[in-house]
Amino acid sequence: MKQYLVVGAGRFGSAVAVTLARKGAQVMVLDKDEQTVQQLSEIVTEAIQIDVTDPGALGRLDLGEMDVAVVGIAGDLEAALLVTLQLKEMGVKTVVVKAKTRAEKKILSRIGADRIVFPERDMGIRVANSLVSPTIFDYIQVSPGFGIMETKVPKSIRGQTLREADIRARFGIDIVAIHRKAPQLDKNGQSELKSTLLIAPEATEVLGENDNLVIIGEESKIEKFKSL
């Protein structure tokens, strides 16, 4: 099971930590606020009160085994830089850092952050996309425990038709659409992948390795299908 570390439990960090914990992941949270740590300790695997801006503090924890660290301390660039550097030096495989500006993104990339996110901007883009074009999905909750998600075609059913894969009977979920990326050349003669969305696909449609499926169903069944 993957181990996650969340550094800084503000609104963003807390949301990440709680969502991961609710999905059954092992999550460690570090934050300097005692009350926040106490509240989160009820939900996540471990919550530790610590001042991460103290250079020695992180070093005293054994964090090298963490698979993913999420640094949610935007607003204090110096602290975010310091923490990111330390985590990479410790051997954390993937460090995701929250940033506010493009300049911060550039600096964080340079020092080795694997992924930089702009939560506010990204949420705005996602909302806008869902308003103007229903072709981009991550996860949309329809009702508690029930949602729509886009996911890769699991290896075990690649090359099969929808009829052969028999997804509804076998997994209890429905295919809403196939998001297909077709190879082509752009106007400059360079390789490009063109996205098309096949809504309510025919049963004869073959599932390719470049296809994503837009599925609807219970969260637990979606998770099971994704892990095939």
Place this chain on the structure above:
Amino acid sequence: MSNIRFFARKEKKLREKIERAPQDPENYLRLGKLYFLNSDYAKAAEVYERGLKVSPREKSLLFNYAVTREAQQDLEGAKEMFLEILSIDPNHQAAQEHLEKITDF
């Protein structure tokens, strides 16, 4: 049927060109694109790799290989290659766009 023959003829022709001029990155590029367009990403990747041994800093080879890796869902590999293109040409707009697309949430 005729499409298959056409593909085979073109493939053979480009392979012969590569044999005749193994130092010319253009032929690797054309053969790689032929495989890419026929969704044979593994073969396209193989050809681009051979081409990059000859011309390691050839931007077109790097870019088309990176998109092929994206098609293979090897996003980490694709990301590394787009970064490499940008280290050669920081103004490579297509590489920038692809990189942003695969690294942003």
